[in-house]
Amino acid sequence: LYQISPKAIVSDACASYSTLENLNTEVSPAILDLTQSTDFFSHYRVNLFNKVCPFWNDENGMCGNIACAVQTLENEDDIPTVWRASELGKLRGPSAEHPAKSTQHERPRRPLQGRLGENVGESCVVEYDDECDERDYCVPEDESLGSKGDYVSLVQNPERFTGYAGDGAKQVWEAIYRENCFQNSSFPHSAQLETSEKATNPAAIDFRSVLEAVGRQQVLEQQRQHDPNVPFVAKTGLEAEDECIEKRVFYRLISGMHASISTHLCWDFLNQTTGEWTPNVSCYVNRLHEHPERISNLYFNYALLTRAIAKLGPHLERYIFCSGEPEHDNLTREKVLAVTQRASSVPQIFDESLMFKNGEGPYLKEDFRNRFRNVSRLMDCVGCDKCRLWGKVQTAGYGTALKVLFEYDNDGEIPRLQRTELVALFNTYARLSSSLTNVQSFRAMVAAGEGQS
Ligand code: FAD
Numbered sequence: 050l051y052q053i054s055p056k057a058i059v060s061d062a063c064a065s066y067s068t069l070e071n072l073n074t075e076v077s078p079a080i081l082d083l084t085q086s087t088d089f090f091s092h093y094r095v096n097l098f099n100k101v102c103p104f105w106n107d108e109n110g111m112c113g114n115i116a117c118a119v120q121t122l123e124n125e126d127d128i129p130t131v132w133r134a135s136e137l138g139k140l141r142g143p144s145a146e147h148p149a150k151s152t153q154h155e156r157p158r159r160p161l162q163g164r165l166g167e168n169v170g171e172s173c174v175v176e177y178d179d180e181c182d183e184r185d186y187c188v189p190e191d192e193s194l195g196s197k198g199d200y201v202s203l204v205q206n207p208e209r210f211t212g213y214a215g216d217g218a219k220q221v222w223e224a225i226y227r228e229n230c231f232q233n234s235s236f237p238h239s240a241q242l243e244t245s246e247k248a249t250n251p252a253a254i255d256f257r258s259v260l261e262a263v264g265r266q267q268v269l270e271q272q273r274q275h276d277p278n279v280p281f282v283a284k285t286g287l288e289a290e291d292e293c294i295e296k297r298v299f300y301r302l303i304s305g306m307h308a309s310i311s312t313h314l315c316w317d318f319l320n321q322t323t324g325e326w327t328p329n330v331s332c333y334v335n336r337l338h339e340h341p342e343r344i345s346n347l348y349f350n351y352a353l354l355t356r357a358i359a360k361l362g363p364h365l366e367r368y369i370f371c372s373g374e375p376e377h378d379n380l381t382r383e384k385v386l387a388v389t390q391r392a393s394s395v396p397q398i399f400d401e402s403l404m405f406k407n408g409e410g411p412y413l414k415e416d417f418r419n420r421f422r423n424v425s426r427l428m429d430c431v432g433c434d435k436c437r438l439w440g441k442v443q444t445a446g447y448g449t450a451l452k453v454l455f456e457y458d459n460d461g462e463i464p465r466l467q468r469t470e471l472v473a474l475f476n477t478y479a480r481l482s483s484s485l486t487n488v489q490s491f492r493a494m495v496a497a498g499e500g501q502s
Pocket residue numbers: 208209210211212213214215218219221222257261303304305307308310311314336343428431435436437439440
């Protein structure tokens with residue numbers, strides 16, 4: 050029942066599951082190489098520790114981490130088993146070096162035009178990564194705290210199981226899904242982020258459950274087209290409501306991001322009894338396999354990012370990566386183009402021109418952008434350093450993809466992206482790519498009878 054038919058089309062995208070999986074077979078080695086072996090794409094600058102959660106007092110959510118902070122053991126094997134889960138949220142490994150001052154250049158003031166990379170001064174800016182642009186879908190790391198942020202090796206700090214769970218994590222996910230309540234609904238604008246709403250108003254609808262039900266309906270319908278044995282489930286009033294593509298896409302993006310995080314924590318899971326890192330099939334079954342709509346959202350995100358990367362590709366052909374050495378720059382560029390060319394091999398994988406066009410679409414764009422910014426702000430409420438790091442990378446990556454897709458025409462102005470945006474975009478694509486690979490492996494394990502309790 051939970052199997053997704055490979056030929057089924059991922060709704061809101063223009064490709065089937067198997068098309069995306071075949072594409073990923075090509076993309077996966079290239080994106081892995083780019084993000085693991087180049088200095089530019091394996092490091093990230095992020096303000097990890099100096100920001101407080103802007104929406105609520107996060108002392109409770111941070112509790113686990115206060116306990117972490119007193120653990121100074123560097124070697125995982127030295128950590129007592131019972132403490133491992135809380136310890137794992139800490140970041141480790143050397144920080145990336147700040148690029149030499151000589152490679153930095155003054156950034157010209159806006160308005161800036163011209164092709165990416167045409168103007169070396171523009172491309173080599175590393176100090177002003179956090180300047181705001183009204184077309185941004187995420188909040189740049191601000192400088193108001195006088196900190197340039199932390200340089201982090203993404204390779205040394207892989208996204209995996211950390212043991213971060215409980216009320217803190219739940220509160221963040223709830224607030225993220227609450228961003229899905231768009232203005233013209235009868236529900237309060239969640240920018241206020243009254244996350245205690247459910248506690249104070251028992252009648253408040255659990256939006257996530259409703260939206261998940263809608264998604265489940267869509268997946269079942271697709272499956273039914275290919276397999277008549279998939280049962281038909283009648284639509285409820287809410288599900289039948291004709292939800293516009295913009296709201297649906299917003300929900301799918303966050304659910305797909307959630308699904309990708311779940312995939313990685315299940316794949317790179319710590320068995321706290323044996324101390325072994327190993328895939329946890331029941332974790333996958335409970336969080337993903339039994340929820341095909343979440344897997345569908347993951348594949349949808351893959352299609353959306355593929356389209357953004359393909360659209361950006363031609364503009365990166367002359368991008369200057371500021372490594373200080375032309376050969377190094379050329380090598381990085383070659384690796385970028387290896388990814389963008391593969392991503393371009395399936396045309397029309399996602400049609401962004403359908404969005405913000407009809408019905409209430411045009412009015413939703415700003416709301417959509419503001420809501421996505423709020424999701425990125427919520428990352429400062431994540432009480433686990435490593436989860437916060439990857440949460441920030443991924444919201445910035447999706448934000449960049451949305452900016453590329455919706456703020457620039459195909460033949461018009463060229464997106465001017467900051468270094469952090471590029472790094473986030475390609476690393477988010479790498480996360481989705483490995484999620485697709487992991488889901489396929491998990492599916493095979495389930496078929497082989499593994500993980501049955
Ligand atoms: P959760 O994953 O917390 O989900 C809460 C509820 O959301 C579920 O009960 C379900 O109703 C619904 N839900 C679940 N998945 C979906 C979906 N895909 N779409 C729609 N609804 C869904 N933990 C780690 O070990 N490593 C990490 O790197 C990590 N990163 C995180 C990053 C962020 C931004 C956040 C908020 C949390 C992160 N966590 C991480 C914690 C992890 O996501 C879970 O919250 C935790 O493992 C507890 O899981 P859970 O089973 O309670 O359900």
